[in-house]
Amino acid sequence: MDKNNKNNNHNNNNNKIRAIITGASGMIGEGVVQNAIESDEVEKILIVGRRESGFKNEKVKEIIHKDFLNLTEIQNEFIGYNSVYFCAGVSSVGLDRGTYEKLTVDMPMEMLRKVELVNNIKSKDDNDCTFIYITSALTNSDSWFMWSQVKAKAENQIINSNFNKTYAFRPAWIQPNIPDLKNAYKTYKYISWFYPIGRSISQNGFVTLRELSRAMIKASKNGYSTNIIHGRDMVKLSNLP
Numbered sequence: 001m002d003k004n005n006k007n008n009n010h011n012n013n014n015n016k017i018r019a020i021i022t023g024a025s026g027m028i029g030e031g032v033v034q035n036a037i038e039s040d041e042v043e044k045i046l047i048v049g050r051r052e053s054g055f056k057n058e059k060v061k062e063i064i065h066k067d068f069l070n071l072t073e074i075q076n077e078f079i080g081y082n083s084v085y086f087c088a089g090v091s092s093v094g095l096d097r098g099t100y101e102k103l104t105v106d107m108p109m110e111m112l113r114k115v116e117l118v119n120n121i122k123s124k125d126d127n128d129c130t131f132i133y134i135t136s137a138l139t140n141s142d143s144w145f146m147w148s149q150v151k152a153k154a155e156n157q158i159i160n161s162n163f164n165k166t167y168a169f170r171p172a173w174i175q176p177n178i179p180d181l182k183n184a185y186k187t188y189k190y191i192s193w194f195y196p197i198g199r200s201i202s203q204n205g206f207v208t209l210r211e212l213s214r215a216m217i218k219a220s221k222n223g224y225s226t227n228i229i230h231g232r233d234m235v236k237l238s239n240l241p
Contacts, residue, residue: 004124004165004223015128016043017220018080020115022068023087024053027176027183028134028209032085033060034178035213041221046081048074048111049088054182068107075114083130083220084115084163092147100147105154108133112161121162130165130220133158137172137205137230159227167219169229171212172205173198178213204231214238 019036023029024047036042037057047053047062048071055062065074068088086108092100112131121127133154138145141152155168175195176184199206215229215237222240224233 004227015082017041017083017217018044018046019083019085019220020046020048020078020081020111021085021087022048022111023089023134024049024055025051025183026087026089027181028171028174028212029053029085029087030181030183031176031178031209032087032213032216034181035210036085036217039214039217041217046077069102069110071110071114075118078115079118081115081119082128083132083216084111085132085134085216086111087134089134092150097146097150101150101153104147104150105157108154109157112158112163116162123162124164127162127164129163130167131158131161131163132167132169132216132219135168135170137170139168139170155228165219165223167224167227167229169212169216169234170231171207171234172231173207174212175199175206175208177208177210181209202231203235207231207234211235211238 019042021029021033024033033045033047033055036045037059045060047055047060048065050066052064053062063074063077090103121129135151135155138148139151139155140148143149159166159168175192195206211234215234218237218240224237
């Protein structure tokens with residue numbers, strides 16, 4: 001599936017990335033922010049979260065906002081940003097479908113719609129903006145699992161939005177190889193020995209957090225041939241010059 005516009009006249013690879021990032025208090029979001037800080041291709045970063053991330057850098061502005069289902073109060077802060085890296089997410093454990101759908105579909109769509117609104121995005125042809133949503137390798141609309149169906153619904157709505165470049169990143173195992181992470185999953189401390197073995201068997205199933213983070217930036221800058229980004233695609237994107 002490819003809903004990205006490859007012939008966009010507004011595309012300019014010399015433009016710096018101005019990224020809105022959510023989920024910075026989790027492992028993936030923290031790694032994405034750190035990589036963006038280090039990247040010369042990223043001009044500025046707006047972290048939107050429910051609690052402070054701890055990042056202090058001249059590139060970074062942070063907004064604490066409790067209600068991700070209603071961003072009207074802060075929507076004007078999104079003016080001028082050209083990429084959204086939506087890394088926030090919740091486990092489905094203990095949640096009914098309605099609640100999980102609000103957190104998994106409605107939250108990223110509220111962000112997407114508000115960015116569209118304040119940046120006057122009305123069609124895929126009138127912008128060079130990117131929306132990347134972190135989902136899961138097992139996402140499938142035909143799955144037996146409720147969470148997998150709901151994530152697929154979120155992917156579909158994002159991909160069919162007016163953002164010129166829209167991607168669902170579907171990582172499986174993510175090796176937290178960015179130094180000094182505060183939010184790395186504690187289980188990795190005990191199972192990280194398996195990563196080299198898994199990677200040698202399946203590049204598609206095993207990527208590093210650095211590869212995932214770099215892939216986001218390269219997708220914003222260069223686009224990609226498909227909207228669904230698997231592990232092997234992240235590795236390919238991350239190695240682009």
